[in-house]
Amino acid sequence: MKKTKVVIASVLKPIDDTRMLEKFGLSLAETNKYDINIIGFESKNTNVHDNIHFTPLKSFSRLSFSRLLKPWHILSLYIKQKPQVIIASTHELLIVTFLYKILFGAKFLYDVQENYSKSIRSTNIYPRPIRAILATWIRLKEWCLRPAVDHYLLAESIYVSQLAFTKNKYTVLENKYAPQADEKPAYRIPEPDKINLVYTGTIADSNGVFEAISIAKQLYQLDSSVRLRIVGYCALKRDLLRLKEEIADCDFIELNGGDHLVPHNEIIEAIQKADYGFVLKKPNNGMNDDKVLTRLFEYTANKLPIILLNNPTWVEFCEQFNAAIVVDPNHINATELLSQMQPQNFYTIGDTNTSLWDSEKPKLVSLIDQLT
Structure with a gap:
């Protein structure tokens, strides 16, 4: 035919x-x-x-x-x-x-x-x-x-x-999230002696990358086992320059990408090795208020707990799985946040297959x- x-x-x-x-x-x-x-x-x-x-x-x-x-x-x-x-x-x-x-x-x-x-x-x-x-x-x-x-x-x-x-x-x-033949949804392989945080997707100020770095630094001050991996491409040179300055003296922060595209399988691998993922995309005058971001589907399909901006649409989406800790990036209580980061508290309800x-x-x- x-x-x-x-x-x-x-x-x-x-x-x-x-x-x-x-x-x-x-x-x-x-x-x-x-x-x-x-x-x-x-x-x-x-x-x-x-x-x-x-x-x-x-x-x-x-x-x-x-x-x-x-x-x-x-x-x-x-x-x-x-x-x-x-x-x-x-x-x-x-x-x-x-x-x-x-x-x-x-x-x-x-x-x-x-x-x-x-x-x-x-x-x-x-x-x-x-x-x-x-x-x-x-x-x-x-x-x-x-x-x-x-x-x-x-x-x-x-x-x-x-x-x-x-x-x-x-x-x-x-x-x-569309897993490929060699990808297993909800497959978790975190390191037991580390608290691995991940930021994935387009690297930009508007996507909250600098807020993620700030939160990671505050958590690291309380617990030196904290690590942050940033995985993605940065299209704006000014954001890339600032990013490199922000992490220059931070050996607990790793950058994969920045000036080049990262294969999607590497993004998924980073998600599956992480303990928590950041979703802090800025509202931008309401531009993002009602969007369900690709990251939310990828994180929930892989049962990755989320440190989440207080956006009502995203909060409602995550509540169906008990998937997130809701934060205000401008007013972080690092001690309280660290105490909330207990893996067994997440994904206790719902069917994450709906994110596939x-x-x-x-x-x-x-x-x-x-x-x-």
């Missing part, structure tokens, strides 16, 4: 991005009905998978002319590969994917991983004068191209109410089957 060609593409994600490869790509490939090609920037850590091919892009700066040209390069790849289904994983591919659909009639899915317009207005990644222009341009594209999009894939349920242009043709596919991708996979496969 001839397989349906599916392209999953992004400008800013690596070809082994967890959502594109481990969730979407592998879920579709294992049906043996689809020939998957993933387009993203190059990665040295990509493994070989049946029915999945990779088209790496050369790296470029986030603020560069080369970035503006990448969507058109990807359009040329579409034309060469001739997919019947395209999953565009960023707003930057909306126009070129629309053009390809007009020319060749492919099914067009837009994977909405962020409320991009709101995010640009709320963060300082771009210079202030161009934030409003970029945010308006993105929202204009999303609205104008709505008739061309066959279906929206939403990474957060809150986007249903935030993004009116997705109305009546969306499926929520949350970023739940298995609950989302059938929705994706069924949707693609229907569209094709």
Whole structure:
């Protein structure tokens, strides 16, 4: 039987991005009905998978002319590969994917991983004068191209109410944990003589990395067995420079990544070796209030106790498993926190299997089957 060609593409994600490869790509490939090609920037850590091919892009700066040209390069790849289904994983591919659909009639899915317009207005990644222009341009594209999009894939349920242009043709596919063949959910291998803390994911001030370091330092003053491992990539140079200064004289703090991407299996290994994980992402004017972060799924699926920012959405999520110690990073009582850190007190209720991708996979496969 001839397989349906599916392209999953992004400008800013690596070809082994967890959502594109481990969730979407592998879920579709294992049906043996689809020939998957993933387009993203190059990665040295990509493994070989049946029915999945990779088209790496050369790296470029986030603020560069080369970035503006990448969507058109990807359009040329579409034309060469001739997919019947395209999953565009960023707003930057909306126009070129629309053009390809007009020319060749492919099914067009837009994977909405962020409320991009709101995010640009709320963060300082771009210079202030161009934030409003970029945010308006993105929202204009999303609205104008709505008739061309066959279906929206939403990474957060809150986007249903935030993004009116997705109305009546969306499926929520949350970023739940998708263990690979050599990964065992809830497999714990902590060191008995250490208190290992972990911070994983994008390293940034906005994600609470410096609060995590401050808490670790305060705990270390009380108990020298405390260790902190920071695992992830830092996109902003100013944050990376500050990070290196903050940990320069701290031999109990280890950095894996920083100036380079870290393979997802190394992130999971760090989670499984840790005793507690930090989730301290800042509210950012309410931008993150209603999101269920990928880290929360990864930590709870692996039964890692969490030191958690007092965000009502996250607190409610963790309460179903008794998974967290809720803190105010600006007012830490280290002695009290240390006394609360007793592993036997966590994960005494609930079913952490609800944090696994298995609950989302059938929705994706069924949707693609229907569209094709």
